[in-house]
Amino acid sequence: MLRDGYSASHPVSLVAAAPYYSGYKDQAEFLRSGLYKWEGDAHTFDKDGPYIEVVTSPNNPDGTIREAVVNLGEGKLVYDLAYYWPQYTPITHPLDHDIMLFTFSKCTGHAGSRIGWALVKDKEVARKMTEYMQISSIGVSKESQLRAAKILGVLSEGCQHFRTADSENFFEYSHRIMRERRESLQNVVKNSKIFSLPKFPQDYCNFTGKYTDSNPAFAWLHSKEDIDWENLLREHKIIGRSGERFGADPKYVRISMFSPPEAFNLFLERLSAIIDNTNGNVVGGEESSIIK
Amino acid sequence: MLRDGYSASHPVSLVAAAPYYSGYKDQAEFLRSGLYKWEGDAHTFDKDGPYIEVVTSPNNPDGTIREAVVNLGEGKLVYDLAYYWPQYTPITHPLDHDIMLFTFSKCTGHAGSRIGWALVKDKEVARKMTEYMQISSIGVSKESQLRAAKILGVLSEGCQHFRTADSENFFEYSHRIMRERRESLQNVVKNSKIFSLPKFPQDYCNFTGKYTDSNPAFAWLHSKEDIDWENLLREHKIIGRSGERFGADPKYVRISMFSPPEAFNLFLERLSAIIDNTNGNVVGGEESSIIK
Known part of the structure; x- marks a missing residue:
């Protein structure tokens, strides 16, 4: 995507710190591009030459706030700020990176409008990004633009009387x-002897003017034991994605916090059942099949 | 995109008969994929080994009905049927190709819904196409699916009382x-000594039950003279795309028939002015700048 100043003959290394969003790897590898090459975890990257590090903050899958980790001379940083919105994390300060990506899909949930935007300092990089979007999507349709304008209008109208009106704005x-979902999940998980969730400190949010919690878009469940997550979740009719897909330990699994209310409640029930089982409250052969 | 049975070590040749849709070339070349390689005009393609021929019918840019032209042993044919709808062409018979692509963007104009569909005979090819869509677009959103279902519902409701009701259905x-736009354009062009448009015979349309005309989505203007189309159109504030972009002679230019009504009428006015000029009705230096 970014060929700016980089040698055209060798693919540029593409890295992200593990655990990284699994889509970066899948998308970077699928078409075997001559422009870029997926090199995996940024923590272990030490090749010479140009590279691109994607910094996702808050991170998908684990919700952490991040900075670049490679810090070599010839790198370009792409900040994926899909989740830097007040419903997910305290908005602690304005960001000022060279390339910052945003999307409606995580801001308001309008994934189908296929509208994202970028703040880019270098004009030539911006031009190349625009060219890529033009070629890969044949341009952004008027239909999408009208929807995006409408969404922004409603959002901004809702925020106009912020901190004065009684009714809640969208954020x-x-x-x-x-927050309710995170608390419900934490209540279920605290009964477990072997499962845990990441903890985040409160921080001052400039948008709400209060100290707020982090409410990640994904639950990043960790197990003390060697769990065969795929089988375990499938047996209990839960769809999750193993930590291995994110370049992380298979003792982790990612579960979406975005499901419809009924599905989320079913998830809590089924996770409770797993926790009861793994805590040894169920006798018989079933227990042994859950822990490897 | 299609790696089925094909060697993974060499990129598969990708061809289309000129004049071909310029996006195929742009999209195939941009990321320098190791999976496929743009090889240009199918008419001159004679390499050994696997290849993919894209057959666009009716064709973009010129509106012709097409069949494959390479016909070597190891080819896969992808039929792009974006324009095989009764507003553009007589629907003469049901098609039965291995891979057939469709899109709402040209069927109803809902380009922003980003919904297309494919009819594919080989299960494994279909699986790979689905995998590619999943990775490249992170799946088709529920929002898009709901819009598509609504559009299909309205379309099909409108066609239910077809040939009995007084009101027009969508098609x-x-x-x-x-048809009105094509006729208006033909009326303008018939006054020209050097410009012409392709002619298509009427054919029996099974959808309307009548002999109907072809009304291509693009005007594929041809000039007898060496025209510097880019300068000529720019001077007259018309945006067109030179034949060269489509692997064709630069004496052709493609102009969209989809613009809003006011813009289309302005286009007709401005094209009339060009035709008046090139017919020698204008004296002075201006004339010489139009013909190279």
Whole structure:
């Protein structure tokens, strides 16, 4: 995507710190591009020459706030800020990176509008990004642009009387839903002897003017034991994605916090059942099949 | 995109008969994929080994009905049927190719819904196409699917009382608009000594039950003279795409028939002015700048 100043003859290394969003690897590898080459975990990257590091903050899958980790001379940093919205994380300060990516899909949930935007300092990089979007998507349709304008209008109208009106604006509403879900999940997991969730400190959010919690878009469940997550979840009709897909330990699994309310409640019930089983409250042969 | 049974070590040749849709070339070349390689005009392709021929019918840019032209042993044919709808062309018979692509963007104009579909005979090819869509677009959103279902519902409701009701269904309406535009354009061009448009015979359309005309989505203007189309159109504030972009003679230019009504009428006015000029009705230095 970014060929700016980089040698055209060798593919540029593409890295992200593990655990990284699994889509970067899948998308970078699928077409075997001569422009870039997926090199995996940024923590272990030490090749000479140009590279691109994608920094996802808050991170998918684990919700952490991140900075670049490679810090070699010839690198370009791409900040994926899909989740830097007040329903997910305290907005602690304005960001000022060279390339910053945003999307409606995580801001308001309008994934189908296929609208994202970027703030880019270098004009030539911006031109190349625009060219790539033009070629890969045949341009952004008027239909999408009209939808995006409407969404932005409603969002901004809702925020106009922020901190004065009684009714919740979109971000307050979403923050409440995400917090309720996180708390429900934490209540289930605290009964487990072997499962845990990451903990985040409260921080001051400039958007809400309060100290707020992090409410990640994904639960990044960790197990003390060697769990065959794929089988375990499938047996209990839960769809998750193993840590291995994110370049992480298979003792982790990622589960979406975005499902419809009924599905989320079913998830909590089924996870409770797993936790009961793994805590040894169920006798018989079933227990042994859950832990490898 | 299609790696089925093909050697993974060499990129598969990708061809289309000129004049071909310029996007195939741009998209195939941009990421320098190791999976496929753009080889240009199918008419001159004679390499050994696997290849993919894209057959666009009716064709973009010139509206012709097409069959494959390479016909070597190891080829795969991808039929792009974006324009095989009754507003553009008589629907003469059901098609039965191995891989057939469709899109809402040209069927109803809902380009922003980013919904297309494919009819594919080989299960494994279908699986790979689905995998590619999943990776390249992170799946088709529920929002898009709901819109597509709504669009299909309205379309099919409108066609239910077809040939009995007084009101026009969507395809009759679109056919009428496209025919009116084609006729207006033909009326302008017939005054020209050097410009011409392709002619298509009427054919029996199974959808309308009548002999109907072709009303291509693009005007594929041809000039007898060596025209510097880019300068000529720019001077007259018309945006067109030179034949060269489509692997064709630069004496051709493609102009969209899809613009909003006011813009289409302006286009007709401005094209009339060009035709007046090139017919020698304008004296002075301007004339010489139009013909190279």
